[in-house]
Amino acid sequence: MTTLTRQDLNFGQVVADILCEFLEVAIHLILYVREVYPSGIFQKRKKYNVPVQMSCHPELNQYIQDTLHCIKPLIEKNDAEKVVVVIMDKEHHPVERFVFEISQPPLLSISSDTLLSHVEQLLRAFILKISVCDAVLNSNPPGNNCYLHVLVTLMCLPLQDFPWIVADEQEVHMQEPRLIPLKTMTSDIVKMQLYVEERAQKT
Amino acid sequence: MDELYLDNIDEYVNDHNKIVTYKWLSLTLGVHVNTAKQMLYHYLDHKRKESSAQLHATYLVSGKFVDNGQTSHKVSVVREDQLEDFKAKMSLVVSVHVYSVQRALLRDSGPLYAVDYDAVKDNLKNCSRYSAIHCASAVPMSSVELQQAREVQQAPTPEAENKKAGMNGDTSPVLKSSAKPPKGIMGMFANKSAPKSQDNTKEMKPEKKEDIEAPKSKPVAKANPVANFFGTQTLKKPEKPVKEEEAPQSSSRAAQQHERSKPEEKQETVAPVEPQIDTKKDSRSKTKRLEDSDGEEEKMEKKKRRRIKKPEPDSSDEDVIPDSPQPVVTREPSSPSPKKEVEPDRHSHPSSSEMKIRKRRQVMKSHTFLDDDGCMVTEKGYVSESYSESEDDFKPSKQASRDPIKAKPSSSKEDEKKTQKKASANSNKGAKQASIMGFFQKK
Numbered sequence A: 001m002t003t004l005t006r007q008d009l010n011f012g013q014v015v016a017d018i019l020c021e022f023l024e025v026a027i028h029l030i031l032y033v034r035e036v037y038p039s040g041i042f043q044k045r046k047k048y049n050v051p052v053q054m055s056c057h058p059e060l061n062q063y064i065q066d067t068l069h070c071i072k073p074l075i076e077k078n079d080a081e082k083v084v085v086v087i088m089d090k091e092h093h094p095v096e097r098f099v100f101e102i103s104q105p106p107l108l109s110i111s112s113d114t115l116l117s118h119v120e121q122l123l124r125a126f127i128l129k130i131s132v133c134d135a136v137l138n139s140n141p142p143g144n145n146c147y148l149h150v151l152v153t154l155m156c157l158p159l160q161d162f163p164w165i166v167a168d169e170q171e172v173h174m175q176e177p178r179l180i181p182l183k184t185m186t187s188d189i190v191k192m193q194l195y196v197e198e199r200a201q202k203t
Numbered sequence B: 001m002d003e004l005y006l007d008n009i010d011e012y013v014n015d016h017n018k019i020v021t022y023k024w025l026s027l028t029l030g031v032h033v034n035t036a037k038q039m040l041y042h043y044l045d046h047k048r049k050e051s052s053a054q055l056h057a058t059y060l061v062s063g064k065f066v067d068n069g070q071t072s073h074k075v076s077v078v079r080e081d082q083l084e085d086f087k088a089k090m091s092l093v094v095s096v097h098v099y100s101v102q103r104a105l106l107r108d109s110g111p112l113y114a115v116d117y118d119a120v121k122d123n124l125k126n127c128s129r130y131s132a133i134h135c136a137s138a139v140p141m142s143s144v145e146l147q148q149a150r151e152v153q154q155a156p157t158p159e160a161e162n163k164k165a166g167m168n169g170d171t172s173p174v175l176k177s178s179a180k181p182p183k184g185i186m187g188m189f190a191n192k193s194a195p196k197s198q199d200n201t202k203e204m205k206p207e208k209k210e211d212i213e214a215p216k217s218k219p220v221a222k223a224n225p226v227a228n229f230f231g232t233q234t235l236k237k238p239e240k241p242v243k244e245e246e247a248p249q250s251s252s253r254a255a256q257q258h259e260r261s262k263p264e265e266k267q268e269t270v271a272p273v274e275p276q277i278d279t280k281k282d283s284r285s286k287t288k289r290l291e292d293s294d295g296e297e298e299k300m301e302k303k304k305r306r307r308i309k310k311p312e313p314d315s316s317d318e319d320v321i322p323d324s325p326q327p328v329v330t331r332e333p334s335s336p337s338p339k340k341e342v343e344p345d346r347h348s349h350p351s352s353s354e355m356k357i358r359k360r361r362q363v364m365k366s367h368t369f370l371d372d373d374g375c376m377v378t379e380k381g382y383v384s385e386s387y388s389e390s391e392d393d394f395k396p397s398k399q400a401s402r403d404p405i406k407a408k409p410s411s412s413k414e415d416e417k418k419t420q421k422k423a424s425a426n427s428n429k430g431a432k433q434a435s436i437m438g439f440f441q442k443k
Helices: A009-033 A058-076 A115-131 B004-015 B022-029 B033-050 B080-089 B110-122 B143-154 B156-170 B172-178 B184-207 B213-223 B225-249 B254-273 B275-288 B293-309 B325-329 B336-352 B388-402 B411-431 B437-442
Strands: A002-005 A042-047 A050-055 A080-088 A094-103 A107-110 A147-154 A177-186 A191-199 B056-067 B070-079 B092-102 B364-370 B376-382
Touching: A009 A042, A009 A050, A009 A058, A009 A080, A009 A094, A009 A115, A050 A058, A050 A115, A050 B110, A058 A080, A115 A177, A115 A191, A115 B110, B004 B022, B004 B033, B004 B092, B022 B033, B022 B092, B022 B110, B033 B092, B056 B080, B070 B080, B080 B092, B092 B110, B143 B156
Parallel strands: none
Antiparallel strands: A002 A107, A042 A050, A080 A094, A080 A147, A094 A191, A177 A191, B056 B070, B056 B092, B364 B376
8 A cells, every 4th residue: 555645746747637637528528518519519539438529629629728737737736626617608697617626635545556447437427427417407598608717716826827817706606506416526536526506597 | 016116216317317227227226137128118107107307218229221222230229209210210120128218318329338338347247147148158268268268369369460450451541541640659650660661662663573562561551550660670671682683683773772772781781690680570570461471481581592592603793792702792691501602702703803883782791600720700791882992902801800810920910900991891881880789770
């Protein structure tokens, strides 16, 4: 049984890589399931040994990748508390917020060789839950003015060398939110919770 | 039937918001798949009658389908709203049953696979326990039989790879357009082997020999990167006999020969210095080549033999270099016999040394043999058309190297030998690498 500390950056990088990969897959799947973009731009890909939907649009993909690339160092240092995917209406009011709460234990313990396969199984369950979240959520208002924002709540001071902007109050605050928990996972390397905040009246 | 299963399914579907497939249900509850299908049907029927929360279902439809006059058996998973249309299109419906029940409307079949994936993975050793498909002879092997099967599998897998590469080669135009670049080490091999194979094919085409191999080299290069790594070496090998044969014959293709001479020299230096590696290459050629690998080896051996024999009749030819015995004709010494032939050739060569203006392949051979006095003599022969001067330099150097032990008292000769060898080495460097490290530096 190997016990590593947070100072072991190699392992921290591995965990950050795993999480960022998962977040990329999850964001693409949310866009597909919630019909933020037309389904024609998505194609079937494979991740964690199951089929997932991923966008083909280069600018969209680049935007998601760039955002996650900036988030990665924060996750590495366990500074990012939540990663939120916000779907807004045309008035820039949030309609749905998919909140990924992430926390990593200070003392990472690798208890078995099957750790990564276990984590893969848990992430697969997350993907499956996102696929069926339609059942518990109301449909979004029609129209092409749905936006995607990624908000990161920091536990410490924000980085100075990255163009972060403080989110507007109206983009953060949701009127009459309804909380729908989707999935929780606990593993040796990361604890994650996914829930959705949905506005009671979407139209 | 016990009604408890209805509550179970209701809990899974409504409370947990799961997708309940018949396979997952049979593995979870430990019932036969047909029972699970009936359970799902009854549950769906029950809920529809109660008109409670909205449920969605998918169905598996199998039957005969006629498409453009061709009848085929089709098995599909369709959503409930597409079921009637699909059944109408089929000429004969053999089976229809509920595949899954869930609350969410599924947009694609991906989640269905994910559900079964985890269920099967958790019950990997007995995933077909409740299955309706049975085969009496499908019995798990014992550990002894399993080990034997693994040993047998290791032998035919290289052959299978060859066959696969062959099949891919046949459909290479399609593969090229749709294949994605392999990543990591495989991609590195693919990138390296592709240009190499193309260069080799360019050289081979003017010779118009082994044309069959040329087109195959490219699809082989792209389809099987690992094989290419060995394939490029095997491609070079047949070039040797081919080029060696043509060199004495064609005198008009001076430029081409000059180009060929450089890679050939490298190959030739490799061959004599490390004959063992040649055998390894042969073995690789056996496993990796698609064609008659054995036939190739025989051809190569024949060509080798031809090469060995050639110097004798060629000894009178003016093409061969004077003093440098074997290097002239680019033999591959695989045994002492070529060394013996070298000696008589050496004597015959000096007469024809002066002529050579003909451009020939450049070969450098290093032969170690026992002379009459039992001394180990190492001879280095190097021929270069452009280096006509060096040929003269080699004469005395070789004569001096003959008797290394006897030459001890005559230190002056040794000095000459060293200086001449240095000069020759320097001149050689311009054309090719003459050392054993040349093989490794290639990589």
